[in-house]
Amino acid sequence: MPNSVVAPTPTENFVGPVLTVQGLSKTYGKLQALHNVNLEIEPGEIFALLGVNGAGKTTMIECICGLQAHFEGQISVAGFDVRKEYARARQITGLVPQELNFDGFFRSLETVSSQGGYFGLRQPDQKARALMKRLSLEGKEKDNTRNLSGGMKRRLMIAKALMHDPALLFLDEPTAGVDVELRDDLWEYVRELRGNGTTIVLTTHYLEEAEKLADRIGIINRGRLLLVERRDHLMDKFGRKRVTLRTAQPLPKHLSRELRIYQWEEGQENEYHFHFRRDETEPTLPRLFELLGQYGVSITDVETRQSRLEDIFRELLQSDDETTS
Amino acid sequence: MKPPLETASPASEQTSASARRKIAAAREKALQNQGWQGTYALFIREVKRFMKIAGQSIVSPVLTTLLYFVVFGFSLGSRLQEIEGIPYIDFLVPGLMMLNLINNAFLNSSFSLFIAKIHGAIVDVLVTPLTPLQIIMAYVGASVVRAVVTGLIIWLVASLMGAGTVAYPLFTIVFMLLTAIGFALFGIIVAIYSETFDQINLLPSFFLMPLTFLGGVFYSISMLPPFWQAVSLANPILYMINGLRYGMTGVSDVSPWIGLGILTALVLLCGLHAWHLLHTGKKLRE
Ligand SMILES: Nc1ncnc2c1ncn2[C@@H]1O[C@H](COP(=O)(O)OP(=O)(O)OP(=O)(O)O)[C@@H](O)[C@H]1O
Numbered sequence: 220m221p222n223s224v225v226a227p228t229p230t231e232n233f234v235g236p237v238l239t240v241q242g243l244s245k246t247y248g249k250l251q252a253l254h255n256v257n258l259e260i261e262p263g264e265i266f267a268l269l270g271v272n273g274a275g276k277t278t279m280i281e282c283i284c285g286l287q288a289h290f291e292g293q294i295s296v297a298g299f300d301v302r303k304e305y306a307r308a309r310q311i312t313g314l315v316p317q318e319l320n321f322d323g324f325f326r327s328l329e330t331v332s333s334q335g336g337y338f339g340l341r342q343p344d345q346k347a348r349a350l351m352k353r354l355s356l357e358g359k360e361k362d363n364t365r366n367l368s369g370g371m372k373r374r375l376m377i378a379k380a381l382m383h384d385p386a387l388l389f390l391d392e393p394t395a396g397v398d399v400e401l402r403d404d405l406w407e408y409v410r411e412l413r414g415n416g417t418t419i420v421l422t423t424h425y426l427e428e429a430e431k432l433a434d435r436i437g438i439i440n441r442g443r444l445l446l447v448e449r450r451d452h453l454m455d456k457f458g459r460k461r462v463t464l465r466t467a468q469p470l471p472k473h474l475s476r477e478l479r480i481y482q483w484e485e486g487q488e489n490e491y492h493f494h495f496r497r498d499e500t501e502p503t504l505p506r507l508f509e510l511l512g513q514y515g516v517s518i519t520d521v522e523t524r525q526s527r528l529e530d531i532f533r534e535l536l537q538s539d540d541e542t543t544s
Numbered sequence: 545m546k547p548p549l550e551t552a553s554p555a556s557e558q559t560s561a562s563a564r565r566k567i568a569a570a571r572e573k574a575l576q577n578q579g580w581q582g583t584y585a586l587f588i589r590e591v592k593r594f595m596k597i598a599g600q601s602i603v604s605p606v607l608t609t610l611l612y613f614v615v616f617g618f619s620l621g622s623r624l625q626e627i628e629g630i631p632y633i634d635f636l637v638p639g640l641m642m643l644n645l646i647n648n649a650f651l652n653s654s655f656s657l658f659i660a661k662i663h664g665a666i667v668d669v670l671v672t673p674l675t676p677l678q679i680i681m682a683y684v685g686a687s688v689v690r691a692v693v694t695g696l697i698i699w700l701v702a703s704l705m706g707a708g709t710v711a712y713p714l715f716t717i718v719f720m721l722l723t724a725i726g727f728a729l730f731g732i733i734v735a736i737y738s739e740t741f742d743q744i745n746l747l748p749s750f751f752l753m754p755l756t757f758l759g760g761v762f763y764s765i766s767m768l769p770p771f772w773q774a775v776s777l778a779n780p781i782l783y784m785i786n787g788l789r790y791g792m793t794g795v796s797d798v799s800p801w802i803g804l805g806i807l808t809a810l811v812l813l814c815g816l817h818a819w820h821l822l823h824t825g826k827k828l829r830e
């Protein structure tokens with residue numbers, strides 16, 4: 220380590236994306252796991268990466284975090300190339316891998332402390348204790364990591380990943396196997412971390428999780444990044460609202476003609492489903508009620524259903540699979 | 545009018561600014577490399593690892609070696625009296641020490657790395673800023689500590705039991721260190737290539753052990769018929785055992801410098817190969 224005599228300059232704010240992925244392609248033998256992925260992650264956001272099993276989420280994260288040495292394209296973390304300047308890039312990155320691991324030789328507290336040590340921390344014990352406490356692992360410090368339950372192992376891995384206070388944190392299915400109560404607590408903690416300036420990229424199969432946490436969402440299918448959208452825009456753009464009306468009598472014939480501008484279909488007897496874009500562009504719901512009123516239709520029941528991220532996700536994947544196959 | 549989302553909390557200006565500050569600070573920290581501190585932490589972790597199983601990693605090899613020493617030293621020793629002009633127990637100690645050095649150095653690095661690979665804990669090391677050289681130094685360092693400490697205990701106990709084996713201490717220490725480093729590096733390579741416990745056990749049981757036993761731990765090759773003498777000379781471990789024996793007693797069947805040369809070559813070749821494996825990420829980052 221060179222003994223620099225330059226006084227530390229006051230830290231200025233970092234400009235630009237914290238993660239840049241350009242033209243990332245990765246093959247395992249004959250299998251192409253990633254095709255030309257391009258992505259930028261902005262400081263301070265929570266980004267959710269969604270995709271079915273085998274879509275390539277973990278592979279992408281592994282390329283970024285140094286667990287895959289061979290890939291095409293360029294990746295940089297905070298301006299450091301993850302291959303040419305790997306030591307610097309890794310000092311900034313934290314990873315909670317999808318695969319549970321354990322170290323049968325050590326107690327849980329020891330593994331958390333060691334992890335801080337590898338990143339250069341001199342006195343890691345106190346911090347390790349605090350992190351374990353925050354992750355509801357108090358009382359488990361002396362247990363061998365082998366003997367922790369699956370959900371506890373997961374939380375221990377989160378504690379390890381946070382020891383060096385990474386500015387960019389990857390959570391590969393952080394709540395898999397974590398019980399409902401602790402999951403809520405974990406979500407809370409993820410928001411808290413973001414509040415402290417940590418940028419977070421997570422993958423999940425619980426779409427509710429992405430819907431609740433993420434600022435932006437990326438959907439990956441068979442190694443291709445299909446879309447990246449702000450969550451709100453995604454819900455607006457692709458989200459649908461279905462309004463189901465039940466009426467006392469069938470709709471009059473001539474009214475049906477007026478309703479052509481709406482997207483609707485008949486359900487069961489005297490039941491009609493109307494579909495609206497979530498951002499409520501024309502034709503609108505109030506206009507529909509006006510029309511029905513004019514024709515003297517008496518409504519007995521109204522039911523609305525919003526499409527959720529889950530429906531959007533399913534629809535997008537379906538259309539992608541149709542176009543590519 | 546948009547329906548409100550229950551938990552809309554997009555990255556505000558404020559969180560974005562605090563994230564930019566955090567990244568800038570993290571960059572500064574990354575620029576002052578903490579790698580050697582991290583190497584030390586990994587080395588300590590590795591030492592703690594074998595200390596947790598000290599019964600198996602330290603006590604058991606010492607006891608086994610002393611058992612050999614007692615059984616062979618006293619049973620054969622009483623009949624052989626002298627070999628190459630020195631008491632038989634003096635002759636025996638360096639051979640047993642070499643056996644122990646090779647085993648401990650190799651087993652320590654290969655098992656530790658292999659188990660970490662199998663249980664996935666190796667990922668914790670692979671995501672750190674540690675360079676291939678730093679990772680190697682931590683693993684080899686701990687293996688050398690284990691091998692040399694057990695070696696020294698054996699040496700001490702043997703001396704207390706009457707062996708007089710301190711001819712060239714400096715040569716002896718250098719020889720012990722090179723042996724431990726060389727076989728620890730070899731262990732790293734084997735751990736990286738191995739995929740099953742069988743594969744990792746293959747080398748010590750079918751290769752290292754026999755070659756060591758046939759390399760003159762218990763006898764001088766001058767006692768063998770000419771044909772077997774010639775065969776023995778093809779065994780590299782023979783030169784290592786005799787080199788250490790030279791350092792400890794001043795007696796050797798072959799030139800000790802050949803042993804030193806072989807060990808240096810082992811360290812260089814295995815060192816380069818281990819570095820290359822970690823540098824390219826073969827088997828570990830793919
Ligand atoms: N080490 C590997 N060797 C060979 N193929 C691999 C390897 N890792 C992943 N794959 C393959 O690459 C593809 C992408 O896998 P990946 O683990 O990235 O998917 P994922 O999106 O994380 O899936 P999941 O939701 O199940 O975690 C899969 O077809 C998988 O079989």
Ligand SMILES: [Mg+2]
Nearest residue numbers: 276277278317
């Ligand atoms: Mg995955």
